[in-house]
Each structure stands twice: as C-alpha cells, then as structure tokens.
Amino acid sequence: MAHFVDRRLNPKDKSLSNRRRFLKRVRSQIKKAVEDAVRERGIADVDRAKNVTVPTEGVAEHTFKQASDEGWRERVFTGNKTFQAGDKVEKPPSGGAGGAGREGSPDGEGEDDFLFALTREEFLDFFFEDLELPDLVKQSLKEITKTHPRRAGYSTSGAPANINVARTMRNAFGRRIGLRRPKEKETDELLERITLLEQISVPTREQQEELIALRAKHDKLLRRRKVIAYIDPLDVRYNNFEQQPEPNANAVMFCLMDVSASMGAREKDLAKRFFMLLHLFLNRRYEKTDIVFIRHTHDASEVDEETFFYSPQTGGTMVSTALVMMKQVIDERYPPSEWNIYAAQASDGENFGGDSSKCATLLNEELMRICQYFAYVEIVGEDEAQLINSEASGMELWQSYRQVSDIWPNFAQKRVARISDIYPVFRELFARDPVGKSHG
Numbered sequence: 001m002a003h004f005v006d007r008r009l010n011p012k013d014k015s016l017s018n019r020r021r022f023l024k025r026v027r028s029q030i031k032k033a034v035e036d037a038v039r040e041r042g043i044a045d046v047d048r049a050k051n052v053t054v055p056t057e058g059v060a061e062h063t064f065k066q067a068s069d070e071g072w073r074e075r076v077f078t079g080n081k082t083f084q085a086g087d088k089v090e091k092p093p094s095g096g097a098g099g100a101g102r103e104g105s106p107d108g109e110g111e112d113d114f115l116f117a118l119t120r121e122e123f124l125d126f127f128f129e130d131l132e133l134p135d136l137v138k139q140s141l142k143e144i145t146k147t148h149p150r151r152a153g154y155s156t157s158g159a160p161a162n163i164n165v166a167r168t169m170r171n172a173f174g175r176r177i178g179l180r181r182p183k184e185k186e187t188d189e190l191l192e193r194i195t196l197l198e199q200i201s202v203p204t205r206e207q208q209e210e211l212i213a214l215r216a217k218h219d220k221l222l223r224r225r226k227v228i229a230y231i232d233p234l235d236v237r238y239n240n241f242e243q244q245p246e247p248n249a250n251a252v253m254f255c256l257m258d259v260s261a262s263m264g265a266r267e268k269d270l271a272k273r274f275f276m277l278l279h280l281f282l283n284r285r286y287e288k289t290d291i292v293f294i295r296h297t298h299d300a301s302e303v304d305e306e307t308f309f310y311s312p313q314t315g316g317t318m319v320s321t322a323l324v325m326m327k328q329v330i331d332e333r334y335p336p337s338e339w340n341i342y343a344a345q346a347s348d349g350e351n352f353g354g355d356s357s358k359c360a361t362l363l364n365e366e367l368m369r370i371c372q373y374f375a376y377v378e379i380v381g382e383d384e385a386q387l388i389n390s391e392a393s394g395m396e397l398w399q400s401y402r403q404v405s406d407i408w409p410n411f412a413q414k415r416v417a418r419i420s421d422i423y424p425v426f427r428e429l430f431a432r433d434p435v436g437k438s439h440g
Contacts, residue, residue: 023122030118034126149241158238171235181228182221190218252290252334253278254326256345257308260297260317263348267379271346272309273422274377278344290339292329296322298352302329319351319397320358327366336370343367344375349395356400363401368408376401376413385417 023030083089118126154167197203197211255275259268293308294300297315300322326343334341351359368374378398380388388394392402398413405411416422 031126034118034123148244150244152240152242154237155240156234156237158240162238162241164237164239167237168231168235171237172231175232175235176228176230179228181230182225184225187218187221187225190214190221194218250288250290250338251340251342252292254292254294254329254341254343255308256294256296256322256326256343258297258317258319258322258347258350259295259313260350261314262317262350263379267348270379270416270419270422271377273419274346274416274426275309275344277422277426290334292326294322294325294329296325300325317347317350317352318355319345319347320355320362323359323362323367327362330370341371342373343371344377346377346379347397349378349380349397351395351397353396356396359397360400360404363404363411364407368404368411372410374408374411376411378413378415380415380417382417385415388415 154164194211194214197207197214200207203211255278257263257268257271257275263271291305292302293305294302295308295313296317296319297313298318298321299315302325303311322345330336330341363374378394394402401411401413405413
C-alpha cells in the first residue's frame with residue numbers, strides 16, 4: 001500500500017501523522033545517527049535539537065513528474081527569443097544533459113544524504129530509548145500516570161449515580177415558572193367545580209355553558225401539564241469530575257562529589273558532565289523529582305547546583321562525611337516510605353586512611369537498606385586506566401565498595417578515564433535489565 005506524504009507548509013501540525021510515519025520508517029537510521037551525534041557533541045548540548053544525516057537508502061518516496069521523452073506539449077517559456085508558439089522541436093534524446101543521473105559523481109553513486117531535523121523532544125526520545133531507571137517495577141508504575149477525581153462544576157451528561165438532585169430540581173422549577181406550567185392545585189379546583197355542576201339534575205343554560213367552558217379549560221390545562229414536563233431531560237445536571245494527574249511516587253536523587261585538592265580540573269570536569277547527564281535524565285523520567293547536591297572534602301555540605309559545579313574548595317578527603325550528610329538529609333526531609341531514593345557518587349578514589357571501611361559500614365547498615373540504587377563512579381587517569389586491567393584491582397575505597405556491591409545488587413561501581421567513557425558508563429549503570437529484573 002502506497003503512502004502519500006504531505007510536504008506542504010502547515011503550521012498547525014496537521015501533518016503530524018506523516019512525520020510519525022516517517023520516523024517509524026527510518027527508525028534504525030535515525031537511531032544510529034543520533035548515537036553518532038551524541039558521541040561528537042558536548043554534554044551541555046544533549047538536550048538541544050539536532051540536524052542528523054540519514055542515508056537516502058530506504059527513505060525515497062513516491063513522486064509524480066512529467067516524462068521528458070513522452071507526451072505532447074505546446075509552450076514557450078518567458079524570455080525565449082528563438083521559438084514561437086506552433087514551432088515544432090524534436091525531443092531531446094533520453095539520458096541527455098540535464099538528467100538526474102548518477103554519472104556526474106567520480107567516486108560513488110553521487111546521491112546526497114538526507115538531512116533530517118529532529119526536535120529536542122524527538123532527539124531525547126531516541127537518546128533515552130534504551131535507558132531506564134534500575135527499579136523497573138516502580139518505573140513501570142510511574143509511566144502509567146495515576147489520577148484522582150476533582151470536582152469541576154456540573155455537566156449535562158454523566159452516570160446516574162452522579163446526578164445532582166438540588167441543581168436538577170432548581171432548573172426544573174425555573175423552567176416550569178418560565179413556561180407557566182399549570183399547577184396541580186389549579187386543575188383540582190376546576191375538577192371539583194365540574195363535579196358540582198355535573199351533579200345538578202336540571203342545570204340552567206348558564207350552568208351548562210359554564211360546564212362546557214370548564215371542561216375545555218380543564219382539558220387544556222391537562223394537555224399543557226403533559227407537554228411541559230415536571231422534570232425535563234434538559235433540567236438534569238450531573239456532578240462533573242476531572243481526573244487530576246498525580247505522580248505515582250516521589251523520587252530524590254543525591255549527587256555526591258569529592259571537591260578536594262586531589263580532584264583536579266580534569267576529574268571535576270568529568271564528574272560534572274556525568275551529573276549533568278544524570279540530572280537531565282531524571283528530570284526527563286520523573287514528573288516530580290528532587291535533586292540534592294552534596295560536596296565534600298574533609299567535611300561535607302549540601303549546596304545548590306551552581307555551587308556544586310563551579311565554586312572552588314580546598315581540603316583533605318573524607319568520603320564518609322558525604323554519606324553521613326546524605327543520611328541526615330533523608331531523615332529530615334525524605335522518609336523512605338514516601339520517596340524513592342537514588343544516589344550517585346563521583347570521586348578520584350583517594351580517601352583518608354581507615355575512612356573507606358567506615359563508608360562501607362554506612363552503606364551496608366544504613367543507606368543501602370533505603371536506597372533504590374547507588375552508583376559510584378571513580379575517575380582515574382588515562383595512563384592509570386590502561387594499567388588497571390581488572391575490576392578487582394584498585395585503591396582502598398574501590399576495594400571497600402566492592403564488598404558492598406557483593407552484598408547489595410542495587411549498588412554499582414564503574415571507572416571513567418576520558419569524556420568518551422561517560423556515555424557507555426552511564427548507559428551501563430542505568431540500562432534495562434535484559435531479563436526484566438529490577439536492581440532494586
């Protein structure tokens with residue numbers, strides 16, 4: 001079955017179905033083009049629209065055009081000084097100059113790639129397609145938005161159980177008054193008078209005329225009462241309810257980062273890029289998300305996003321202070337019964353002697369019991385990354401965290417050495433479980 005795609009300018013999105021159909025046709029090409037573009041662009045540009053190049057193979061559409069070597073035409077173009085209407089000109093041979101052939105390319109087929117502009121939403125849809133928060137059960141509930149009914153006035157249609165009796169009777173009463181519907185008392189009085197006249201054995205002429213008039217008036221009132229119903233369907237009003245969307249669950253993401261002197265500009269830059277991507281991802285997936293930024297040296301503090309990324313600080317390194325601060329914030333503002341708690345930590349792996357075991361204890365006994373997921377990213381040098389050939393090798397903090405990961409399946413740790421490592425690590429930490437099991 002052929003599809004005719006409407007390419008006319010249309011500012012009111014009436015061609016949206018055509019666009020969706022096109023995205024579906026070239027899904028694999030666009031997906032690959034988006035992944036290539038993500039590797040080349042900076043993390044700060046991840047949420048911007050992008051022009052992506054898609055190979056022309058498979059995107060060709062059916063078009064109508066005039067056959068250049070067939071048919072009969074009589075026309076003279078503007079500016080022509082050689083021919084006049086009625087002159088006969090031989091048709092050019094097929095394959096002549098001006099054709100849209102491929103012979104002009106010396107190194108290939110000569111067809112340009114198709115440049116397709118993805119909107120910001122479309123780009124992020126493809127970028128986040130394979131990503132998912134680790135707790136798949138809660139995430140599946142989040143994607144189905146819960147709603148609760150909220151009163152929103154009245155409507156003329158609805159379920160019988162939602163009929164508003166007071167408003168319905170008020171409308172009926174006003175309509176009866178406006179249309180002057182006869183009252184039952186008035187018809188009863190007429191009927192009583194008619195009965196009295198009918199009981200007279202020898203009525204006078206005036207009584208007979210009165211009886212005829214009263215019967216006619218009584219019949220008229222009865223007909224009017226039947227025509228003007230006591231309650232008309234137009235009077236009925238129903239309580240109207242609108243479904244107010246509400247998030248299934250609240251989520252809070254703790255971002256922990258070492259900002260001591262051992263974290264140089266390169267390490268901080270990598271950590272910042274990882275958190276920026278994580279921040280964007282969570283804002284995309286949750287309607288209601290709180291982000292808590294905790295930075296630490298020998299002491300930890302909760303700061304805003306600007307301070308977290310850009311304000312310098314010096315000092316030693318005690319990672320446990322950040323974990324203690326995180327637990328304090330959870331106790332004060334984020335009870336686990338009401339919030340899904342996620343955490344990500346970035347460090348160069350250095351820590352004060354003996355503090356790493358304290359970190360493992362805090363995680364095992366306090367935080368991992370209430371966290372849906374905890375990701376630790378260790379930033380190492382490029383030369384160091386080449387020497388480390390095993391996940392089992394590493395500094396004291398890495399080794400302590402390995403003990404935590406052996407106990408808790410919702411704890412993950414990875415190493416990052418260069419900017420190009422951020423995306424693979426991020427995808428590995430937050431990718432869908434292939435067997436459909438939750439990490440949490």
